[in-house]
Amino acid sequence: xxxxxxxxxxxxxxxxxxxxxxxxxxxxxxxxxxxxxxxxxxxxxxxxxxxxxxxxxxxxxxxxxxxxxxxxxxxxxxxxxxxxxxxxxxxxxxxxxxxxxxxxxxxxxxxxxxxxxxxxxxxxxxxxxxxxxxxxxxxxxxxxxxxxxxxxxxxxxxxxxxxxxxxxxxxxxxxxxxxxxxxxxxxxxxxxxxxxxxxxxxxxxxxxxxxxxxxxxxxxxxxxxxxxxxxxxxxxxxxxxxxxxxxxxxxxxxxxxxxxxxxxxxxxxxxxxxxxxxxxxxxxxxxxxxxxxxxxxxxxxxxxxxxxxxxxxxxxxxxxxxxxxxxxxxxxxxxxxxxxxxxxxxxxxxxxxxxxxxxxxxxxxxxxxxxxxxxxxxxxxxxxxxxxxxxxxxxxxxxxxxxxxxxxxxxxxxxxxxxxxxxxxxxxxxxxxxxxxxxxxxxxxxxxxxxxxxxxxxxxxxxxxxxxxxxxxxxxxxxxxxxxxxxxxxxx
Numbered sequence: 001x002x003x004x005x006x007x008x009x010x011x012x013x014x015x016x017x018x019x020x021x022x023x024x025x026x027x028x029x030x031x032x033x034x035x036x037x038x039x040x041x042x043x044x045x046x047x048x049x050x051x052x053x054x055x056x057x058x059x060x061x062x063x064x065x066x067x068x069x070x071x072x073x074x075x076x077x078x079x080x081x082x083x084x085x086x087x088x089x090x091x092x093x094x095x096x097x098x099x100x101x102x103x104x105x106x107x108x109x110x111x112x113x114x115x116x117x118x119x120x121x122x123x124x125x126x127x128x129x130x131x132x133x134x135x136x137x138x139x140x141x142x143x144x145x146x147x148x149x150x151x152x153x154x155x156x157x158x159x160x161x162x163x164x165x166x167x168x169x170x171x172x173x174x175x176x177x178x179x180x181x182x183x184x185x186x187x188x189x190x191x192x193x194x195x196x197x198x199x200x201x202x203x204x205x206x207x208x209x210x211x212x213x214x215x216x217x218x219x220x221x222x223x224x225x226x227x228x229x230x231x232x233x234x235x236x237x238x239x240x241x242x243x244x245x246x247x248x249x250x251x252x253x254x255x256x257x258x259x260x261x262x263x264x265x266x267x268x269x270x271x272x273x274x275x276x277x278x279x280x281x282x283x284x285x286x287x288x289x290x291x292x293x294x295x296x297x298x299x300x301x302x303x304x305x306x307x308x309x310x311x312x313x314x315x316x317x318x319x320x321x322x323x324x325x326x327x328x329x330x331x332x333x334x335x336x337x338x339x340x341x342x343x344x345x346x347x348x349x350x351x352x353x354x355x356x357x358x359x360x361x362x363x364x365x366x367x368x369x370x371x372x373x374x375x376x377x378x379x380x381x382x383x384x385x386x387x388x389x390x391x392x393x394x395x396x397x398x399x400x401x402x403x404x405x406x407x408x409x410x411x412x413x414x415x416x417x418x419x420x421x422x423x424x425x426x427x428x429x430x431x432x433x434x435x436x437x438x439x440x441x442x443x444x445x446x447x448x449x450x451x452x453x454x455x456x457x458x459x460x461x462x463x464x465x466x467x468x469x470x471x472x473x474x475x476x477x478x479x480x481x482x483x484x485x486x487x488x489x490x491x492x
Contacts, residue, residue: 003273006092029276048073086110090271091278103467104425104457111454115154118147121262122154125237131260132206133238134162137245138264139314142284144241146396147264149414152239156411161235164411167242167250169214170198174221180309187306188313190244194223199253205232206258218296243313281311291401349465350472353441360442361473364449365480368393369488376492386492388413390485392420395452398478406489417452424451425458440465448473 004027008016018025019032033039043054043063054063080089086109088094097106125131134151138144145166152162170193171177180186197214204211210231214223232238244250246261271277285307292298350357369390376386388408391399396417403413428447437443440463447459448470456474460467 003090003092006090006096007273009092010095026275027273029272090273092273098460101461103460107454107457115150118151118154119157122151122158125155125260126158126160128260130257131237132232132258133202133240133251133254134260134262135245135251136239136241136262136264137243137247139243139284142264142280143287144243144264145400147262148239148241149396149400149411151262152411153415155237155239159235160237161233162237162239162411163230164239164241165213167193167198167240167244168218169216169223170194171216171223173223180312182309184306184309186309186313188243188310188316190247190249193242193244193250195250195252198250202238202251202254205230205238206254208232218298349441350469357441357445357469357472358476360445361449361476362480364393364445364473365477365484368450369481369484373488373491381492383489383492384408387485387489389416390488391481392416393450393452394478394481395474398482402482402485406485418454421451421454424455428455428458429462441469444469445473449477452477 016027019028020026021036041056041061041063043066045052045054045066047066047068052066054066056063086106088097088106097103125134134148134155136144136148136151145164148164152164155162171187172192172194174185177185177187178189178191180189186192201211201213208231210229212225213228213230215226215228216222217224246263251259265280285304288307288310289300289303292303293300372386372389372392375381376389381389384407386408387406388403390406390408391402391413394402394417396414399413399417400410402408403410424447428443428451432438432443432446437446443462444459444466447455447466451458452474456467456470459470
């Protein structure tokens with residue numbers, strides 16, 4: 001129970017429930033049945049170098065037949081190996097790393113490993129000549145959009161001209177959207193997309209013709225055209241992301257040799273302990289709540305209400321096609337957990353200085369927006385270039401949405417955000433010394449507001465208070481920038 005011991009070391013409560021079965025003692029996060037006799041419906045099947053435990057669905061009393069998914073298995077195995085490589089495969093191990101001051105090292109290693117993976121994937125695409133459509137699919141909020149833009153940067157570095165765009169723009173108008181068995185709008189089914197229009201446009205592009213691509217307005221529920229003209233040359237490739245990207249019924253008319261399929265899974269090598277994993281579904285739901293509220297005019301209550309429908313759609317329309325992918329890739333996300341732990345530890349300090357912290361973050365956001373405006377006027381940048389720079393100091397996930405909404409170059413925004421974070425991490429400590437900033441809270445606000453997560457890793461290295469306040473500043477600055485950038489976009 002060494003993995004449990006690491007967890008208990010960081011618990012605030014001194015009382016835990018220990019369970020015993022045939023003299024084997026263990027801990028479980030919740031309540032267990034008093035006897036194994038209660039567990040009537042299950043099966044155990046040998047697979048690879050271990051075994052698979054099979055359970056029935058919520059209502060069924062019959063265990064479904066096991067269908068091996070070799071590609072997913074080896075992806076999970078590789079994810080586990082990455083965790084062992086860093087010696088951070090459980091929450092207890094993560095806590096130990098944070099306590100030892102290894103936060104920045106861990107985040108940078110995660111970024112390096114992931115960037116190496118994307119680079120290798122881009123190299124594979126380049127070597128397979130004739131690939132014009134990079135089809136990226138995965139469950140809701142698994143990171144498809146972020147991945148598509150990071151892959152596009154790597155493809156550009158290898159001489160191609162990538163054009164990322166979402167399948168969501170091919171949604172049918174909301175009044176034509178199919179409904180599920182409960183009478184609710186079914187956004188997860190293939191029929192919610194205009195498949196015929198998609199195939200027509202893609203074939204026109206493949207023939208070298210200029211095409212005016214649609215843009216779906218999620219607030220009005222209507223498809224719009226805003227002169228989004230695209231034409232493919234010799235080195236141009238489309239990086240298409242959406243939940244149906246791997247379904248050949250979507251791209252039925254496109255030549256097989258022109259497509260490269262990638263399945264994205266929101267995996268993490270981080271487990272609670274040796275017997276309990278972190279469900280990726282919960283993390284995806286939180287990501288979707290934020291996205292829907294920010295870009296689609298949907299409240300958290302509405303997103304949660306439709307989540308069961310989303311999950312049914314994934315089981316029907318996404319997971320069955322994952323083995324048809326050329327590559328299964330994944331995001332690694334333990335670094336995100338690092339930001340929440342120190343913030344919780346400093347909660348009393350946060351409450352005491354709440355007003356000053358909020359004023360500091362607001363000042364930082366306004367400074368960033370005003371400086372971008374002044375620089376754009378000075379260098380004579382156009383509106384598109386200007387809006388590309390506006391979200392430079394916030395996280396990639398939020399910045400991409402802001403840039404896209406305002407009409408900027410999204411891929412370039414991603415690169416600028418990464419550069420800003422790296423520069424913030426390098427210069428943060430020196431800047432604090434030059435300007436005689438000694439107060440830990442002030443340091444945290446400045447770093448988190450100016451250089452998001454990468455800068456925060458440096459703040460955590462400087463001190464617990466700096467890291468906690470910097471982590472908070474990331475979230476608040478992101479929200480303020482969403483509102484502020486929309487206003488500032490009108491100034492140029």
